[in-house]
Amino acid sequence: xxxxxxxxxxxxxxxxxxxxxxxxxxxxxxxxxxxxxxxxxxxxxxxxxxxxxxxxxxxxxxxxxxxxxxxxxxxxxxxxxxxxxxxxxxxxxxxxxxxxxxxxxxxxxxxxxxxxxxxxxxxxxxxxxxxxxxxxxxxxxxxxxxxxxxxxxxxxxxxxxxxxxxxxxxxxxxxxxxxxxxxxxxxxxxxxxxxxxxxxxxxxxxxxxxxxxxxxxxxxxxxxxxxxxxxxxxxxxxxxxxxxxxxxxxxxxxxxxxxxxxxxxxxxxxxxxxxxxxxxxxxxxxxxxxxxxxxxxxxxxxxxxxxxxxxxxxxxxxxxxxxxxxxxxxxxxxxxxxxxxxxxxxxxxxxxxxxxxxxxxxxxxxxxxxxxxxxxxxxxxx
Numbered sequence: 001x002x003x004x005x006x007x008x009x010x011x012x013x014x015x016x017x018x019x020x021x022x023x024x025x026x027x028x029x030x031x032x033x034x035x036x037x038x039x040x041x042x043x044x045x046x047x048x049x050x051x052x053x054x055x056x057x058x059x060x061x062x063x064x065x066x067x068x069x070x071x072x073x074x075x076x077x078x079x080x081x082x083x084x085x086x087x088x089x090x091x092x093x094x095x096x097x098x099x100x101x102x103x104x105x106x107x108x109x110x111x112x113x114x115x116x117x118x119x120x121x122x123x124x125x126x127x128x129x130x131x132x133x134x135x136x137x138x139x140x141x142x143x144x145x146x147x148x149x150x151x152x153x154x155x156x157x158x159x160x161x162x163x164x165x166x167x168x169x170x171x172x173x174x175x176x177x178x179x180x181x182x183x184x185x186x187x188x189x190x191x192x193x194x195x196x197x198x199x200x201x202x203x204x205x206x207x208x209x210x211x212x213x214x215x216x217x218x219x220x221x222x223x224x225x226x227x228x229x230x231x232x233x234x235x236x237x238x239x240x241x242x243x244x245x246x247x248x249x250x251x252x253x254x255x256x257x258x259x260x261x262x263x264x265x266x267x268x269x270x271x272x273x274x275x276x277x278x279x280x281x282x283x284x285x286x287x288x289x290x291x292x293x294x295x296x297x298x299x300x301x302x303x304x305x306x307x308x309x310x311x312x313x314x315x316x317x318x319x320x321x322x323x324x325x326x327x328x329x330x331x332x333x334x335x336x337x338x339x340x341x342x343x344x345x346x347x348x349x350x351x352x353x354x355x356x357x358x359x360x361x362x363x364x365x366x367x368x369x370x371x372x373x374x375x376x377x378x379x380x381x382x
Contacts, residue, residue, distance in 0.1 A: 075101075079210075080371070082182050083171040084144065087157035092172070094182060099210045103235045104140045105227075107205035107220070108179075108188060110147035114310045116203050118333045120220035121163050122269035122286045123227075124205075128166055130228040136168020139231050145173045162328040163286065187217065209235040210362040221265040258341075259348030266335050269346065274356045287327055289356070294350040306342040310334045 082094040092098055099106075105124065109117040121143065128135050135141060144153035151159075156171035173179075183189035186206050207230060208215030214235060218227060256264070263273070272284040274291035294302070297319075305312060305320065309332030312320040324331060337345075 078185065080178070080181055080185060082174055082178045084174040085153055087160055087171040088152050089153045092170075098140070098142060098170075100207075101211045103138060103207075103209045103231060104142060105205060105207045105231060106142045106186065106188075107143065108146050108183060109143050110145055111151050111155055112147065113333075114331055115334050115336065116220060118163075118271050118330055119158075119266070119335070120203065120205065120283075123220055123222070123224060124169075125163055125165055125286070126224040126269065126284065127228045127231070130170060130224060131232055134232060135166065139168070140237070141165075141169035143169070143171045144179060145171070146176075146179060146183070148173045148176050148179065162330050164328075207231055207235065212237070223264075224269075257344070257348055257351075259344035259346070259351075262337070262341055262345050263348055266337070270330075273349070273352055276356050277352070286330060287332075288323070290349055292352060292353050294346055299346065302321050302344045302346055303339060305332070306345060307337055307339065308334065 016253050076095050079095045079099065083091060083097055084094060084098070085091050086309065098104070106126075107120055107124070109121065111117075124141060124143075128141060131139055145156065152172065156173060160169070160171050174182075180189065188204055188206060203220050204217045205220060206215060206217055207227070212235075216230065218230075267290075268284060270284060270286035272289045274289065297305075301319070311334075313324060313331060318331070
């Protein structure tokens, strides 16, 4: 039987027969395959026999310098290491001795100031009392004079004694140019206002933790409890646990009048207002308690005393002089209040007196006021 031919189709469309492989051709193909496999194996062996080159050593990395305190944003390279002298005559460097690694409060004053400096010092005294013995241990107070020619260490010490400040609070002086540079670095210098004029200066104070680089400005009229909390807890990252109290025991807060707001921010640094408002706890004893003062003093005198205490002292008003001598010769600050503000304060003092000591009423008679806590010698308004 004839073998069947296989056909290959070409592009021309014609069919051509495809012959089957012979035994000789198959043997030749197997031989070629063996030769290829042998060649591949030989090449692999040749590569494997070559010595592996040692890896080149990596280039030595540049050592990373350690973070140096002075190179941090709030380190020694930022703050001038100003030489200052405290109220005891000790010389100190601003960065190295006073603020490095510490939580601090800093303000700038001059002792002959007749407006806001006494108020600011009195407010910080309240904060110091709230913080207790932590001042001087892990919280430090610094008041720096901007009038070094007048504010010698002796003058600063007498000023601190008049305000009855405790330990841990330094009053400092230095060269005028150095103190000015320091004020600028702390952001407490205003161009056009602070340029050589003592009467007007930036009243803000600054609190901060030098180690963490956290700094905040604060108003001298800030609530002392808020300022104390910022210094004791916020800037210390709440290292000490808070005393838990129930909101059920929180007092009811009445909306303050304009007069009360002025009293709280302008007067309460120095004055209490009866046993229900700070009397006898020592936080506000720079000046007298003011309960009943509106029944003891002429309203016109009170309004002028609130608005122009410095002028009344210059004029030697007898009541003004007597109060000045009695309360450690700390002058009543002139806070530049207008007449409306003064009247608002007086209205609040009157209302608070009646709230704490309601007048006695008998039949159709006019009310009689009995304010035994308000002796005549304790009548002063700020």
